[in-house]
Amino acid sequence: MPRPSKPLISRASAVAASIDIIDTEGLDAFSLPRLAKHLGVRAPSLYHHFEDKSAILSAVARQIAGAGTIPRRKPGPDWPEYxxxxxxxxxxxxxxxxxxxxxLLQYLPRDLLIGPYEETAHFLEASGVPTRLHVQILDGMERITLGAVLTEAMSKPSTRSSIFPNIDPESQPMLSKAMAANEFTQKQLFEEMIRSFLYGVMRNEN
Structure with a gap:
């Protein structure tokens, strides 16, 4: 079937519909025919905006990752908090x-994780971070953040008591003791992990 001469849908609506399908029905349910049906059009209409399914999934990854708010930043000694x-x-x-x-694991562009590289490097420089540490910080932030978040996303939502599930107090007494002493939620553990990495980079410099 030939592609319609004029687009019947917008690129943004197709991406939003794709996310809705994946959120509600799962990734396995997503296909071009399913997306076209969701939008009330025929599949060829999608090719006005996307070359193929991979192009749509790439746009989905960008949309989800790009939805994170970029905080305002002021260079200074507390730069890790940014x-x-x-x-x-x-x-x-x-x-x-x-x-x-x-x-996200397959299609997420690196430059969406921490913002434009050049601007971030200027921010680090203005904050007094030595240039030789910039790559270590930028690369490490991407790997740690993406690895931790995607691992959490692909697991069932956890509570403080289920961070390490199915612990046997008899065979794992030390881990059980550690879990009983833990005061952090999953979110707080993630936050402290980022701080530990960033402040640790600077401590090694001093």
Missing amino acids: FVTLSLNLRRSILRHRNAAPI
Whole structure:
């Protein structure tokens, strides 16, 4: 069937509909025919905006990751808190769409995780962070944030007591003791992990 001469849908509506299908029905349910039916059009209408299914999934990844709010930043000694807030915003956005986690793992562009590289490097420089540490910080932030958030997204939502599920106090007494002493939620553990990495980079410098 030929492609319609004029687009019947917008790119934004197609991406939003794709996310809705994946959120409610799961990634396995997503297909071009399913998306076209959801939008009330025929599949060829989608090709006005996307070359194929992969192009749609890439746009979905960008939309979800880009939904995280970029915090205002002022260079200074507390610069790590900018990255903590940024990572928490990204985490919140991704966890709203847990079914899309495999898409993000495959299609997420690196430059969406921490903002434009050049601007972020200027921010680090103005905050007094040595240039030789910039790559370590930028690369580490991406790997830690994405790895932690996608692992959490692909697991069942946890509570403080279910971070390590199915612990046997008899065979795992030390882990049981550690869990009993833990005061952090999953979100708080994530936040402290980001801080530990960033402040740790600077401590090693001093």
